[in-house]
Amino acid sequence: MVDDLYIFVDESGHHARGEHYTVASCWCLSNNSPQYVLDNARAELSKHISGTRGLGDVGELKGSQLPKDRLGTFLETLENFAYEDGTVADPPYPWQRNTPVQYSYHSLNPELGTRILSNYMSETDAPHVLQRLSLARILSPLTEADLVNTQEVDKIHLVPDAEVWKTPAENVCALLEELDGPEINVETGDSSRIPGIQIADLVAYSWRSYTKDGSCADAADHIVDRCLQNAT
Numbered sequence: 001m002v003d004d005l006y007i008f009v010d011e012s013g014h015h016a017r018g019e020h021y022t023v024a025s026c027w028c029l030s031n032n033s034p035q036y037v038l039d040n041a042r043a044e045l046s047k048h049i050s051g052t053r054g055l056g057d058v059g060e061l062k063g064s065q066l067p068k069d070r071l072g073t074f075l076e077t078l079e080n081f082a083y084e085d086g087t088v089a090d091p092p093y094p095w096q097r098n099t100p101v102q103y104s105y106h107s108l109n110p111e112l113g114t115r116i117l118s119n120y121m122s123e124t125d126a127p128h129v130l131q132r133l134s135l136a137r138i139l140s141p142l143t144e145a146d147l148v149n150t151q152e153v154d155k156i157h158l159v160p161d162a163e164v165w166k167t168p169a170e171n172v173c174a175l176l177e178e179l180d181g182p183e184i185n186v187e188t189g190d191s192s193r194i195p196g197i198q199i200a201d202l203v204a205y206s207w208r209s210y211t212k213d214g215s216c217a218d219a220a221d222h223i224v225d226r227c228l229q230n231a232t
Contacts, residue, residue, distance in 0.1 A: 003029040003089040003155040006037055007139070007184075008196030009155035009160035009169075012204035015110055015134065016127035020212045022079070023134040024105040024204035026196050027141075027148075027228065028082070034187060034194050038088060038101075039083035042195035048077055060191065061198040063205025067214070071206045072218025079226075088116050094152040095141075095228055101199070102228045103187065105207050106137035128168070135160075135172045141228040143181045148228065150182045158184050161191045 006028055013021035030037040046058040063071060082100045091098050109174065110130060117126035141147035142156070150156065160169050166188045173184040191197040206219035220230055224230055 002152070003031050004155045004157055005094070005148075005150070005198060006030055006034065007156070007158050008034075008137070008189075008194065009135070009158065009165070010119065010191065010197050010200035010204050011134075011161070012201070012208040013110070015131040016114070019109045019111055019112055019136070020203045020208050021105065021130075021210070022105060022107045022208035023131075024103060024200050024207060024223075025138045026199040026203060027095075027102040027104065028100055028196070029093065029153065031089070032085050032087045034157070034189055034196065035038055036087050038082060038085055038195040038199065039080055040087060041085040042198060043084050044081040045074060045078045048081075049074060061195075061202060063202045063209075066202075068206075068209060068215045069218070071202060071216050072220075072222050075202060075206070075219055075222045078202075088146045090150075094149040095147065097226070097228040099226060101226065103203050103223055103226050104138040104141055104228050105203060106134045107207060107211050108134060123221075132168050132172050135168060136176070137186075139176065143176065143179070144185075156182055156184045157171065158186050159189050159194060159196060160186075161189065161194075161197045163188050 007019045008026045011023045015021050049058045079101055088100045095102055113130045114126040117129055158169055177183055203223055206216040208217040210220040
């Protein structure tokens, strides 16, 4: 059976203000609906975190609500649970590493980016361009040679957090297809109900924190090791 490729997306920071903004994604194969993909792994990680911190039910996973020095361990634990999740495909995978979950990310300085782009367009339009460029960057493994073999998957689903991403995501995916990239279905979701988006949140928050002040170093190491953009 050929599986679908899911790319769950979330962001940390804001694309129109501040000096630190990160968009990140969680990639996996599944034949389930988005709300079920990785749900067992997410539930097990929530229980693990609750036990570690001595708290009640963690519920939705949010990087900003978790201890920074533990995020690396939590991401590693999530990967271990993903092997037994039941909603994620077994190997072989369409990427080089034999792991069920992969990541991609992109960080930028919105204030600097807006100043540069405002030389070529209105300052109000520049942040929207930065958002689209960030999304295009994290999708680049689909078009770069030998990173992801799209011939080994059935459909590709891009699942960003919140309806505000719908138009930017559809624009970027349409342009990629025009440039001989694969067809991508856009399905926006609510992070509270989509486990994959919650995992993308952990990645985005960890990487933004690392670029901002050097925290989340263990998480950053794990993300780099599982990053599709670093596979070559």
